[in-house]
Amino acid sequence: GDPERLVGPSTGPDASPRLPKLLPGINLVHGLAGERPETYEHNKRFLQTVYDEGLMLRRINVRQVMAFAGTEMAETGAEIAQEHRDQFQSYKREVRETIDNPMLDRVVPPGTVLPDVHLEYHQDGKTFGRQLGTYALLVAVPGERELGAAIDVAITDHGYRSVTGVPYPLDVNAASMDELTAIPGINRSTAGDVVVGRPYESVEEVDAGVSDLSRFAVVGDLDVSIPGRERSGAGP
Structure with a gap:
């Protein structure tokens, strides 16, 4: 990414020591129809790219879908979520350790x-x-x-x-x-x-x-x- 775009009112050496006023968040919902094991690797690569580009996220929510009776997800959603449960837990833990932790340090470094x-x-x-x-x-x-x-x-x-x-x-x-x-x-x-x-x-x-x-x-x-x-x- 272009380092020049990181210099602004919220980031860079001259930025005020405050939490940026407006930041996006990302919701990742797993267990949906069509999900494959490769889906997790794709999402991890995407999040790593966001971090490597020097961008900031206020929050990353990682969730598994809940299938309620009478909805389209009642059968397929529950089955996929159950089948991928172990991979989901490992993936969620990795996102917390490799993305969430350093991202929070970027958004609110010591002294903010x-x-x-x-x-x-x-x-x-x-x-x-x-x-x-x-x-x-x-x-x-x-x-x-x-x-x-x-x-x-x-x-x-x-x-x-x-x-x-x-x-x-x-x-x-x-x-x-x-x-x-x-x-x-x-x-x-x-x-x-x-x-x-x-x-x-x-x-x-x-x-x-x-x-x-x-x-x-x-x-x-x-x-x-x-x-x-x-x-x-x-x-x-």
């Missing part, structure tokens, strides 16, 4: 700021939330925060279908150990050193071994510009 993440529930010492929008990303932040609140989050890591982050901007003088260790490049030993060295007067004073800590943290209650705040949420 998601404004107005609405906090929904607690689990395993974390708080989970989403922005308002279609197919909004599930976001996990360390600690149990007030449910129903909306916070800005800087992305620190990602999985196949969800991301983790820290409240943005994170006050390095008040951040918890779990919040500090969520930042890429900071382990518990380094986080302990950061805590012992507090208070700091500037982020530059923090010797955390992170090249650009200011992508995630500030010192004190500092107002910062939130990319995308003029139109809150993740968009479609």
